[in-house]
Amino acid sequence: MFSIEAVNDPERRDVVHARLRASNAEHSSVIRALGGTSAREAVPLHVFATGPDGELAGGAIGHLQWHWLHLELLWVDARHRGSGLGSRLVARAEEEARTVHGAVGSQVETWDFQAPDFYRRLGYELVATIDDYPPGVANHLLTKRFGS
Numbered sequence: 001m002f003s004i005e006a007v008n009d010p011e012r013r014d015v016v017h018a019r020l021r022a023s024n025a026e027h028s029s030v031i032r033a034l035g036g037t038s039a040r041e042a043v044p045l046h047v048f049a050t051g052p053d054g055e056l057a058g059g060a061i062g063h064l065q066w067h068w069l070h071l072e073l074l075w076v077d078a079r080h081r082g083s084g085l086g087s088r089l090v091a092r093a094e095e096e097a098r099t100v101h102g103a104v105g106s107q108v109e110t111w112d113f114q115a116p117d118f119y120r121r122l123g124y125e126l127v128a129t130i131d132d133y134p135p136g137v138a139n140h141l142l143t144k145r146f147g148s
Helices: 010-027 029-035 085-099 116-121
Strands: 043-050 056-065 068-076 105-111 125-130 139-145
Touching: 010 029, 043 085, 056 085, 068 085, 085 105, 085 116, 105 116, 116 125, 116 139
Parallel strands: 068 105
Antiparallel strands: 043 056, 056 068, 105 139, 125 139
């Protein structure tokens, strides 16, 4: 008989995480080989743009893990949208990911009302769509492989 409970418990979360990592390493030689390297750990990557007035004009927030850039957030102040700033922020994040961290690609999630076409113009390809996430909105996963 099992007792199943929904509770936020950082200690048990860490145990589950460690045991899943061990199981993954046991079943994948690739994950096992990367397990002892920095590729396993998430490394933050933040890129910011400041305007001439010193105010924050935009930012790209993500992390690197498993030799991939995971773009989590991209925001450009409404006053600067359409200026190419968003493209420059993503390009800088990709450059940092490739040249400093050895990333082989990038992935991003975006809602249908946000920026799927923007990312396509930057060379990202749609790999999955989840409809009604949240209800009434489509969530898109896009990826981009970096060239050598």
